[in-house]
Structures are given as C-alpha cells and as structure tokens.
Amino acid sequence: MNEPAISVQDVVREYRRPRTSLTGPTPVVRALRGVSLEVGRGERFGLVGESGSGKSTLLRIVAALDTPTSGRVQVLGRDVSGVPERRLGFLRRSLQLVLQDPRSSLDPRMRVGDVVAEPLVAQKLPGRRERVREVLAEVGLPAEAAERYPHQFSGGQRQRISIARALAPRPQILVADEPVSALDVSVRAQVLNLLTDLVQRHGLTLLLVSHDLAVVRHMCQQVAVMQDGQLVETGPAEQLWERPQHPYTRRLVESAPDLRRALDRLP
Amino acid sequence: MSGRGSRRGGAAVLVGGALVALVVLMALLSFLWTPHDPTLVDARVRLQGPSPAYWLGTDRFGRDLVSQLMVGARTTVYVGLVAVGIAALVGVPLGVLAAMAPRWLGELLMRANDLLLAFPALLLAVMLAAVLGAGTGVAMVAIGVSTVPSFARVVRAGSLQVLRSDFVLAARAAGRRPWGVAVRHVLPNVAGLVIVQASVAFAIAVLAEAALSFLGFGTPPPTPSWGRMLQESQSLLFTDPRLAVVPGVAVAAAVLGFNLLGDGLRDRLDPRLEARR
Numbered sequence: 001m002n003e004p005a006i007s008v009q010d011v012v013r014e015y016r017r018p019r020t021s022l023t024g025p026t027p028v029v030r031a032l033r034g035v036s037l038e039v040g041r042g043e044r045f046g047l048v049g050e051s052g053s054g055k056s057t058l059l060r061i062v063a064a065l066d067t068p069t070s071g072r073v074q075v076l077g078r079d080v081s082g083v084p085e086r087r088l089g090f091l092r093r094s095l096q097l098v099l100q101d102p103r104s105s106l107d108p109r110m111r112v113g114d115v116v117a118e119p120l121v122a123q124k125l126p127g128r129r130e131r132v133r134e135v136l137a138e139v140g141l142p143a144e145a146a147e148r149y150p151h152q153f154s155g156g157q158r159q160r161i162s163i164a165r166a167l168a169p170r171p172q173i174l175v176a177d178e179p180v181s182a183l184d185v186s187v188r189a190q191v192l193n194l195l196t197d198l199v200q201r202h203g204l205t206l207l208l209v210s211h212d213l214a215v216v217r218h219m220c221q222q223v224a225v226m227q228d229g230q231l232v233e234t235g236p237a238e239q240l241w242e243r244p245q246h247p248y249t250r251r252l253v254e255s256a257p258d259l260r261r262a263l264d265r266l267p
Numbered sequence: 268m269s270g271r272g273s274r275r276g277g278a279a280v281l282v283g284g285a286l287v288a289l290v291v292l293m294a295l296l297s298f299l300w301t302p303h304d305p306t307l308v309d310a311r312v313r314l315q316g317p318s319p320a321y322w323l324g325t326d327r328f329g330r331d332l333v334s335q336l337m338v339g340a341r342t343t344v345y346v347g348l349v350a351v352g353i354a355a356l357v358g359v360p361l362g363v364l365a366a367m368a369p370r371w372l373g374e375l376l377m378r379a380n381d382l383l384l385a386f387p388a389l390l391l392a393v394m395l396a397a398v399l400g401a402g403t404g405v406a407m408v409a410i411g412v413s414t415v416p417s418f419a420r421v422v423r424a425g426s427l428q429v430l431r432s433d434f435v436l437a438a439r440a441a442g443r444r445p446w447g448v449a450v451r452h453v454l455p456n457v458a459g460l461v462i463v464q465a466s467v468a469f470a471i472a473v474l475a476e477a478a479l480s481f482l483g484f485g486t487p488p489p490t491p492s493w494g495r496m497l498q499e500s501q502s503l504l505f506t507d508p509r510l511a512v513v514p515g516v517a518v519a520a521a522v523l524g525f526n527l528l529g530d531g532l533r534d535r536l537d538p539r540l541e542a543r544r
C-alpha cells in the first residue's frame with residue numbers, strides 16, 4: 001500500500017520523422033531522454049518546462065495512451081507501459097486526464113451529458129444520470145448543461161466540462177496538461193481554484209503540467225523542472241522557488257510573474 | 268464564427284437543393300399521376316411540338332415527353348439511391364477501418380483502393396453488363412461498386428484527422444476501446460463528409476446511368492429513362508433537337524443540382540473540421 005501513485009523510471013521516447021532523402025537515415029526526435037520521477041499518493045506534483053520540452057509526451061505515457069521507447073511506468077504499483085488495453089481497466093478507473101485546450105478535447109458532436117458520462121459508459125459504471133448531474137454541479141454547471149453541445153459554452157465553462165468528465169468515474173489520480181493556458185486570462189484563476197478545491201475535497205493525487213512556475217508553486221508540493229526531454233531539477237515547491245539550483249530553474253523563477261518579487265526588485 | 272459558417276455555401280445549397288427536390292418530387296408524383304401513359308404508342312400524335320395536351324410534345328412513337336421525363340426521374344433517383352447506398356455501405360466502413368488499422372494494413376488497403384479508383388465506372392458497367400446482361404440492376408451495382416473507392420478515400424482522410432484529435436485521446440483515457448471510438452466519435456464526425464460525398468456521387472451516378480442507358484447497357488425498354496430518351500433522340504437530332512434537349516436538360520439539371528448541393532454542404536462543413544484540429 002506504500003507504493004507511489006505514479007512511478008516513472010528512466011523513460012525514453014523517440015519519435016521517428018519521415019526520412020527526408022531516400023538514402024539518409026530516418027531522423028529521430030528524442031522527446032524524452034531518460035526521465036524518472038515519483039508521485040506519492042495524495043501528493044500534488046507539478047511539472048514545469050517550456051513548450052516542446054516533452055511534458056505532454058510524458059503525460060500521454062503515464063496515461064498509457066502512448067508507449068515509451070524504453071523505460072518503465074507504474075501506476076498504483078502496476079505496470080502500464082506495453083500492457084494491452086484490456087488489462088488497463090484499473091488505470092482507466094483510477095487515473096483521469098484534463099487536456100490543455102477544451103475546444104479540441106470535447107467532441108463537437110456530443111452532448112455535454114454524453115461527454116461527461118463517457119468514462120462511465122466506457123467502463124460500464126452504474127448510475128450515470130445521477131453521477132453526471134453530481135459532477136456538473138461540482139464544477140459549477142447547471143444540470144441543463146447536459147442537454148447542450150460544447151460549442152454553446154465559453155472556454156472556461158468548457159474546461160469545467162472537461163474536469164467534470166475526469167471526475168465522473170471517481171478517480172484517485174488526476175493528470176492535467178496545462179489546464180488553463182488555452183483560456184482567457186480572466187478565467188484562469190477561477191478554473192485553477194476549482195481544480196485546487198476538487199483535488200483537496202476528494203484527496204486526489206495531482207500531476208499538473210504548466211509552463212508557469214508561479215501557478216505550480218501555488219498548487220503543488222513537489223515540482224520537477226523539465227528541459228529538452230530531461231528533468232533538470234526536482235524538489236519541494238518552496239525550496240525550488242526560493243533556492244533554485246539549476247540555471248534553467250533560476251531563469252524560470254525570475255521570469256515568473258510574482259507581485260512580491262516585482263516589489264522586491266524596486267529600489 | 269458559426270454565423271459566417273452557415274452563410275457560406277448558402278446559395279449553392281439552396282439552388283442545388285431546389286433542383287434535387289424537383290427531380291425527387293417529379294419521381295414521386297409519377298407514382299400517382301402523369302399527364303399520359305409514358306409508354307403509350309400513338310401514331311396519330313407522332314413528333315408533335317409543345318401543346319396544351321402535350322406540354323413538351325411527343326416523340327417519334329407519339330409518347331408524351333413530360334410523362335417519360337417524370338417516370339425517367341424515378342429510374343434516375345432509384346439508380347442513384349441504390350448505387351450511392353452500396354458505395355456508402357462498403358466505402359465508409361472500409362475508410363474507417365483503413366484509418367484505424369495498423370499503418371501497414373491501412374496503406375495496403377488504400378493502395379488496393381487507388382487501383383479500383385483508377386478503373387473507370389463505365390468500363391466496369393459495360394463489362395458487367397456483357398457478363399450478366401444489360402439492366403437497371405447491373406447498372407446500379409456497377410456504378411455503386413466503382414464509387415466505393417472515392418468514399419473510402421474521403422472517409423479515411425477524415426477519420427485520420429478525427430483520430431488525431433484531443434477528444435479521441437480523452438475518449439481513450441476514459442476507457443473507450445477502438446470500436447467505441449469508431450462508433451461514438453469517428454462516424455459522427457465524418458458524417459458531414461459522407462453526406463457531401465454522397466451528393467457528389469449521386470451526380471456521377473445520374474450521369475453514369477444516363478450514359479449506360481444511352482449506350483444500351485442500362486435500363487431496357489419500355490421502362491423510361493433519361494439516358495434512353497437521349498439515345499432515341501439521336502436519329503432525329505437535326506430534324507427535332509427538342510427530343511435531345513428535354514432529357515439533356517433534365518440530366519444536366521440533376522447533375523448540377525447534386526453537385527451544387529455537395530459543394531455547398533462542403534463549404535458549410537469544412538470550416539468546422541478545420542477549426543477542430
């Protein structure tokens with residue numbers, strides 16, 4: 001019972017690009033170059049790094065939606081990489097995903113009620129209608145929302161729908177890939193607060209990706225910093241924020257928008 | 268954005284829809300009523316010009332052109348429906364399968380598909396007719412079979428795009444298996460493409476049926492068909508061009524109607540597909 005919620009060991013992921021000439025080798029993109037991390041049960045873990053550093057790739061692999069070139073991933077003590085889908089039932093029940101852009105992560109042809117019920121339907125869980133109403137209420141949407149289509153909602157509301165879908169099967173682990181970076185600045189704080197509330201209320205393990213260190217510091221206990229497919233620094237959020245070791249982390253901290261820091265810099 | 272989307276292709280859909288509706292109404296009405304018996308030969312009224320009794324006149328056997336046109340529309344719609352039905356029923360699953368199968372299998376299916384695509388519909392129909400004998404059924408099957416590849420191609424391309432989308436990733440994370448993804452996500456999202464393809468295929472089928480009947484491989488006499496009306500007008504083309512113009516305009520209007528409808532619908536649907544990537 002003491003094994004971590006998520007354990008990533010030495011994961012490498014290479015993408016093959018189509019070859020550019022007949023004789024040349026197929027170019028290889030190394031999106032992950034040996035990443036290891038552990039997320040404890042009930043822990044809120046943040047992953048920061050600039051665009052293209054491999055954050056989304058890592059999340060897809062953790063959610064067993066992609067297979068690593070090498071390395072091992074375990075969720076709740078069980079292997080998930082290279083395991084056939086029919087034996088991943090436990091993962092689908094216990095780990096859910098919130099993706100970056102709710103304009104593309106909700107099927108435009110599906111009613112919101114069906115979107116939110118999707119994990120319940122796919123996993124044959126009972127009490128769909130009740131549960132859909134429950135989670136919609138939890139994310140602050142009225143029950144009538146179920147009858148409408150995603151495009152009838154604003155960006156912030158759509159991300160709430162996406163969060164409701166993730167909560168529906170009562171997961172233990174929530175994985176969120178830059179959940180507010182596609183949203184209007186004005187609604188980001190609301191959605192982040194909602195996420196924080198829900199994670200705390202349900203005692204969820206959170207793996208949160210962001211390119212904003214200030215956000216991660218706010219929401220997470222542990223933080224890992226990623227650059228070019230590698231983790232350059234890992235540690236408690238406050239420590240990383242106050243005493244960044246790696247030059248890249250230092251740059252992130254300096255560029256992070258923070259009122260107090262800005263005031264500190266004033267003469 | 269949706270406001271602009273619904274405007275685009277509006278005129279084409281309207282005009283195309285009206286032409287298509289006209290053909291379908293003509294066909295439906297012919298079951299209840301035609302001005303005359305379209306197959307009634309009457310030597311006393313051969314080759315008459317338009318008159319109150321015969322709105323578009325008669326052919327060289329004294330048969331009423333309007334009545335033939337109406338019953339001929341039946342053949343056109345019937346052949347089109349069955350041919351497009353066959354094409355969609357085979358082509359859509361094939362396209363989805365080719366998109367979801369392992370890469371090598373998908374490529375293999377598409378290469379075979381391209382081979383079929385390169386094979387002319389009319390040639391296939393003529394070959395089938397040579398083996399099985401001419402008839403409406405043979406024409407429908409031939410046109411249908413030769414239209415399968417175009418459906419498969421379009422549906423595969425659309426499906427690949429849907430499969431790359433975030434909502435499919437989310438569905439898989441929710442526990443959907445490939446079958447569920449295909450039925451709940453891929454099919455509903457390529458339905459628009461299929462409708463567009465169907466109207467374009469319908470236009471091709473109308474033309475192909477007319478051509479086959481014209482060549483004598485399609486609908487046999489005495490069932491009226493636009494293609495046969497054209498064929499029979501041949502010998503009198505210079506003395507009485509009306510006999511060619513009437514069915515010619517009908518074929519052209521139907522083909523134009525289905526093409527306009529297809530293009531208009533494509534314009535309407537495409538921006539949404541684009542925006543989704």
Ligand SMILES: Nc1ncnc2c1ncn2[C@@H]1O[C@H](COP(=O)(O)OP(=O)(O)O)[C@@H](O)[C@H]1O
Pocket residue numbers: 015016029030031049050051052053054055056057058
């Ligand atoms: N399906 C793919 N095929 C090829 N290259 C990919 C694919 N997905 C990601 N990459 C590459 O892997 C690297 C990491 O991408 P990603 O994980 O999306 O980064 P992040 O989420 O941190 O922005 C990038 O260089 C990207 O171009």
Ligand SMILES: [Mg+2]
Pocket residue numbers: 052055056057177
């Ligand atoms: Mg990303």
